[in-house]
Every structure is written in C-alpha cells, then in structure tokens.
Amino acid sequence: xxxxxxxxxxxxxxxxxxxxxxxxxxxxxxxxxxxxxxxxxxxxxxxxxxxxxxxxxxxxxxxxxxxxxxxxxxxxxxxxxxxxxxxxxxxxxxxxxxxxxxxxxxxxxxxxxxxxxxxxxxxxxxxxxxxxxxxxxxxxxxxxxxxxxxxxxxxxxxxxxxxxxxxxxxxxxxxxxxxxxxxxxxxxxxxxxxxxxxxxxxxxxxxxxxxxxxxxxxxxxxxxxxxxxxxxxxxxxxxxxxx
Numbered sequence: 001x002x003x004x005x006x007x008x009x010x011x012x013x014x015x016x017x018x019x020x021x022x023x024x025x026x027x028x029x030x031x032x033x034x035x036x037x038x039x040x041x042x043x044x045x046x047x048x049x050x051x052x053x054x055x056x057x058x059x060x061x062x063x064x065x066x067x068x069x070x071x072x073x074x075x076x077x078x079x080x081x082x083x084x085x086x087x088x089x090x091x092x093x094x095x096x097x098x099x100x101x102x103x104x105x106x107x108x109x110x111x112x113x114x115x116x117x118x119x120x121x122x123x124x125x126x127x128x129x130x131x132x133x134x135x136x137x138x139x140x141x142x143x144x145x146x147x148x149x150x151x152x153x154x155x156x157x158x159x160x161x162x163x164x165x166x167x168x169x170x171x172x173x174x175x176x177x178x179x180x181x182x183x184x185x186x187x188x189x190x191x192x193x194x195x196x197x198x199x200x201x202x203x204x205x206x207x208x209x210x211x212x213x214x215x216x217x218x219x220x221x222x223x224x225x226x227x228x229x230x231x232x233x234x235x236x237x238x239x240x241x242x243x
Contacts, residue, residue: 010171013132017053021105023069024051030106031072033064035083041095041126045087047080048100054130054168056157058197061100068101077112081120088123097126104133104140111143118147127152131181132174141184152192153225154181159196159209167197183216193223 024031031050038046050072052065064071075083084096096117103110110127117125127144131154134140144150156179158164161172168174185192194213196206213220 010165011055011169013053013130013168013170013174013177014136016055016170017102017105017133020051020053020068024049024072025106025109026074028109028112029074029076030080030109031068032075032080033072033100035080035087037087037091037093043091043093044095044097044126045084045091045093046096046100047075047084047098049098049103049106050101051105052101052130053105053132054102054157054170056168058167065101077109078116080113081116085120085123094122094124095126096123097128099128102130102133103127104129107133107140107143114144114147114150117149121149123149124151125149128155129153129181130155130157131178133181134184135177135180138184138187141181141188141190144185144190145188150190152185152190154178154185154192154194156194156196156209159205163205179212179216182213182220186217186219193225194220195225 032047033050034046034048036046036048038044048061048064050064051068052059052061055065059065080098087093088096098110098113104127114125117123125147127150129152134144134152134154144152156175157167158175161175164170164175164178165172182192182194196209210221210224213224
C-alpha cells in the first residue's frame, strides 16, 4: 500500500494492520530491527519492532514501517525479554519497552513478553501505542489488566479528527478509537496516560481535546504529556514531501 493512495482514500488502520501482520508476525515471533538503551524515562531498554497500522507524516521510524516486508529479523518473546533484561541490567535501568513501530500488531507475542516481565518483577514495562487496536477491541485492555508491571502510553495523533487525518492519512473517524483505548484501559484498571502530538495544533484545539479527555476521566488531563516532532533530517524530508 502506498502512502499517497492511502492518504487520498482515508485508509482503515485496522485493515492496514492486518496486511502488515502477514509480513511481520510468524507464530509467536515478530520482526525487530534494533535493541538498545536510551535516555527516555530516565533510562530505558528498547526493542524496536517492525510494522505499523498508521502512516504518520512525522514518523522517525518510517524506514522500518514502510519496508516491513524486508526489514528486520524474527525474534521470539523469550529472546526479546532476555535482550531487554541484558541491556537494562548492564545499564541499571528500571524501564523496558517495545517501540519503533506499533507493538500491538503482534498481540500474542506481546502478551508473552509481558508474562516474562511480570514473573521477573524487576522492571516497569512501558507500552507505547497509538491505541487503535485497543480502542477497537476492549478485550485487549482486559488482557493487559492481568499484568502488574505495565504502564500504557497512548500517543494521540493530533487533537481531533481533522488533524488525525491530516497527520496520518487514515480516516478521521479512527481518532475516536484512540480516545476509546484510553477509556477501555481505565475501565480495566490499567495505568495509562495520553501523549499528544502538539506540533501541528492550535491552542483552541488543544483545549477542546482536554475537554474531551476530561469527559472520559479527569486524570487524563492531569497526566497529559505534550509531544513534539523531532526534526531529524529524514523527518523534515517526509514533512516537506507531505506539504
């Protein structure tokens, strides 16, 4: 699927996710392209996965996203767990995560990684997601509620339906799936907060979003994280290409 034809049609991220899954998931294994430590959250070990169900114009991981058929190698849940623990232990980190693209596309794989970390108990697992899969199916939030080590960061793509479609090319109605993910997770008692891409938003739109979040739960406004575009050269090129 090309980014340009998707943008014209307002593609369905759930259908795109299914198409990507066929190339990045193999049984309990998933494709990853890098494992390393970083400064975020005061120090975190990260497994960078391949494949996403959105096509954000500001994405810094677009090479792995767009070349999912050929990018990366398959790793099983235990291998991912051991690699993350190795990095975190060497660097004395408290946090681990799967990031880079969209972790929820390999659901059973993700749950098995979480089982290992839940049994381990030494680390907090940060699930960074666009939330669309969890918003579409509340049983996903119920699955996550079984794990005491998890905190979910739902990255909202803009502040409303129009910005969401402008930034992702997906149908604007799928913005509500992101908000529904927050609601589903809270309903099942999962620790969660929203991170919101502000670089393309007016103050008025930000305030309107905060009102929508407060209608779900006031905690979502209190724990609101502002997110801004990192202007890496390849991101600037992507933004210019998209106008």
